[in-house]
Amino acid sequence: MIDERAQPNRMLGRGIVIVGVTILLPLGATRAIAQSDASDNRPVFQSDFGGVGLLQTPTARMAALGEMSLTYDEVDPYTHYAFSFQPFEWFEAGFRYTEIENRLFGRSIAGDRDYLDKGVDLKLSLVDEGRYMPTLAVGFRDFGGTGLFGSEYVVANKRWHDFDFSLGLGWGYLGSRGDIGNPLRVFGDRFAERIDEDTGQGGDFNIKQLFSGRPSLFGGIQYQTPYKPLTLQLEYDGNDYETEPLDNPQEQDSPLNIGARFRVNDNLVLSAAWERGNTAMLGATLSVNLAGLSQPKSDAPPVAAKPGTGHHADDWSRVASDLSQNAGISATRITRDADSLIVEGQPTRFRSMPEAELRANRILHNVADSDIQKFRYRWKERGFYLREDILPRAPLPEDPLLVAPESTFSRDDYRHGVASITSSQSRADSSAGETVYESAGDVFSWNLSPGLNQNYGGPDGYLYQILARLDTQLKTDEHGWFSNTLAYTLLDNFDKFDYIADSDLPRVRTFVGRYLDETDLGIYNLQYTRTARLADNWFGMAYAGYLEQMYAGAGGEVLYRPFNSNVAFGIDANWVKQREFDTQFGLRDYETWVGNATAYVDTGFKDVLAKVSVGRYLAKDIGATFDFSREFDSGVRLGAYATFTDAGDDYGEGGFDKGIYLSMPLDVFFNKSSRRYASVAWRPLTRDGGAKLARRYSLYGLTDQRALGDYWQDYEDAGP
Missing domain, CATH: 3.10.310 (Diaminopimelate Epimerase; Chain A, domain 1)
Structure with a gap:
């Protein structure tokens, strides 16, 4: 999808986690490279579960700032699809799908389709590597999902020449071998046994389990061979595979896993391993560094300045x-x-x-x-x-x-x-x-571009729709304009969309499959918008029409944004009515009022913008949305959001709404400068709770020039 203006968005600051566990690596008096990962060219790789690690186990290493990785691997009976990203040098996060090939969603739900689990992973670096001090990290696997693979761990790494040693202590899935007592017992009996929490349909944070029960040691060695594309790995796995999720134990002949990584180029890594002493793993990782994306520009050079002055323009x-x-x-x-x-x-x-x-x-x-x-x-x-x-x-x-x-x-x-x-x-x-x-x-303008709608994570598998989008605009005057988006479906597989989850809320978003399946040529937007400067620091906007694919209506927004301030505040209110599934002019019976009060805070920390909205959502639930994102020097924005409402148990699978998004300037891909952006968003599930109206324009985006941002740095970097 091509957006005329990317919404400025930015992510949370660094949290500090202190764990009372000390890990010592037996490296004796050897010398090690005392460099941070950011300045070290030695490779790090994504583990089977996603996130930097060896094979089954994580390490304390971090990817380069801005790195985004997509990992696919198979190790029977599991297939992992992992998305990991590095918004800060000290913070790694990711989403993961795990397909369990010998377990089903349920025949009444998805027939013979394999079970698909969703999880969220986090890792924080606590200590940087020094001459004698290892780098130390704490992490959480499957935190906020169903918890089937839930784990917590502390892990340390130390380099010695071409070897990188890791040693960690894992609880839960990573430490199911339970071969040592829990050192945290000194803080109370709460850590003695691991409580099997009922996560229901997922989405809850498994707080009571954290660092409880008997843990296990894990770790390994990574060796960079003289042949630079090839790296070898050996690890000791703390999981004995006897208590696998969904009553699915796996035979383990050896706790040692052996693997190899082959770096095809800067973006592609192929992986192979022998795990559990009896099972092959094959996989691949595709990575891109969002912070460093750029292209040499072939724009016309600045005009030559003439000596002297007084050359008055005639035209x-x-x-x-x-x-x-x-x-x-x-x-x-x-x-x-x-x-x-x-x-x-x-x-x-x-x-x-x-x-x-x-x-x-x-x-x-x-x-x-x-x-x-x-x-x-x-x-x-x-x-x-x-x-x-x-x-x-x-x-x-x-x-x-x-x-x-x-x-x-x-x-x-x-x-x-x-x-x-x-x-x-x-x-x-x-x-x-x-x-x-x-x-x-220009009174009239138009743009033809491709579009993609997709849905993944449900029993129907990966669903997609490829569109041709025609955006047009007709200005009535400086403050008013008509906008229209027509989209024609070129290719899709939404005929496979069968399963609609139970919901005790009005179906404000879960009919998305019907909208996509029943729309060939659709009117995705047709509205009139008008702006007004209310005062020096106050801006207003009103709009009416077919506001998005699913809703028509009318609304308005007011924004208070002082010049070059780190803080802005806005309020929007909208009356909307649900549209017919064919995305033409018809309307359904459902109608409601929605709106939000939103605070925008440029934190001044690592180009992070925080947005907090409180209001009423499409399903008439009331709650708050927390949105944090970071803009890299390349202009790419990476963000995440979560919405919590009073829907409670009525929300259903997932527990609350959440997702991630990317906004990328098009000129990082082409050799011509451009102010246009491409944006893509991903959410684990489409549910009815916490659903916002997808308004086409936002006053915060339209008033972006009120913030100087990196103006002075850009001035230093600009040509003569």
């Missing part, structure tokens, strides 16, 4: 065209006011605002009268004046034609003349001066 329409083509600025008005030339418009190409502004400076320098000393860029979005950047005309030191040889003018001197201030409609309207160019911009 300001030509200047506006140059601003669009070279600087990526769609100018709606150019005004001369005293010693300033003011450009009002919208950035259309470069994600870096200084890149656009410095390119525009060269264009304007070549045409501005000699008494013009400043270029002012007044940025607008949907009729909102969001901010104004003021740049001096003074030439940059990289322009040899514009700087005298004896000049000591530096880039730092130039930066001191740059300012960014808040801008308002009243200030723009009250500007004196001569308007030399004015345009309404």
Whole structure:
């Protein structure tokens, strides 16, 4: 799906977990590499369950910052599909599906389809590796799922030349051998025995089990062979496989597992192993580093700045065209006011605002009268004046034609003349001066793109729908526009969608299969939207029409967002009515009011944005949504959310709504700069509780330019 503007989202700060267990590695007086994983080029690999580890067991190692991995492997009777990501150097998280090939969902539910378990995994680094100190981590496997494979562990790693040693202590599934007493018994009898909690249909956090019962040691050795693509692994497994989930014990001839990893390239690793002394494992991992995604750009170079001044423009329409083509600025008005030339418009190409502004400076320098000393860029979005950047005309030191040889003018001197201030409609309207160019911009625009709807995790297996999407827009004026999305199904397998889970809530989302199956050519959006600047820091928006595939209605939003503030606050309210399954103009009987009060907090920590919403959801349940995400230097955003409501036991399988999402700038894949984003979201289950209206526009996204973000860093990185 292609989004016109990615919603700024960002993730929680670091939690500290202290466990009263000390693990010593018998490495004697050997010297080890005292480098952090982030600076060490030696490889780490995804375990069978996902997450950095050996084979069945985790290690204390972490993947590179921003690494995202998809792992598939088979070790009878289990098939694992794992998604792992590294949002911080010290924090690893992931979702996992485990298909149990000799157990069924239930014939009444899914016939002969194999049982599919869902789990959430977390790992936190506690101590960095030093000359003598191992790196130490604590982790939780299947935490917040059904708990079938629930485990907690503490593990340490130490390197010695091409060897990496790990030793850990595991509880639950990882430590089912139970070959030592629980050292945490000193803190009370609560740790003596492991309580089998009734997790129902999953989704609860298994708090009472944590670090309880008899644990087992686990660990191993990883060896980087002289042949760099090949790595060998040997591990001791703390699981005896006698108490496997769903009364499914497996024979184990040996607790030692032996494996090999072959790195095909930077993104693909093939895996093979002999586990339990009698079972083969085959797998593959596909990885990409979200933090480092980029492509060399072949944009047209900045225009050459002419020496001297006073080359007055004869054709300001030509200047506006140059601003669009070279600087990526769609100018709606150019005004001369005293010693300033003011450009009002919208950035259309470069994600870096200084890149656009410095390119525009060269264009304007070549045409501005000699008494013009400043270029002012007044940025607008949907009729909102969001901010104004003021740049001096003074030439940059990289322009040899514009700087005298004896000049000591530096880039730092130039930066001191740059300012960014808040801008308002009243200030723009009250500007004196001569308007030399004015345009309404594109009244009509369109975009054709692919789309994908998918569902996985239920008894019907993987369901998908591939679409061709046509997005159109018709502006009525600066503050109002019609938007429309038509989508045609090119390929899908939703004819396999049979199972609809029991629900005591109104079916506000679980009919998704019928919508997708019964829609060939659908009207996914058809609405009129209007914005208004209510005050200097207050923004408003109202809309009505077919708001998304499942709901039509009307609503509005108000946002308080001070200029360059770390905090914003918004309220939205909507009346909606459910649409017919064919996604045409018909409506069903179900209707309701939904809305949220939302706080947005830029934490200032690792580019993390926290969003907390409280309100009423589509199934008339009341609760809160917690959303945390991080933006990497590449512009990629990785986030996760969870919604808890008063639906309680009525929610059904999963316990609460949760998911992860990615927003990626398209120019990380192509050699042309772009401000467009592709976004994808994934959730373990589609349920009715905690379901939000999928509004097309958000005021927080539309007012993104109110935040300077990395403006000054981008200025340093921008070209001359």
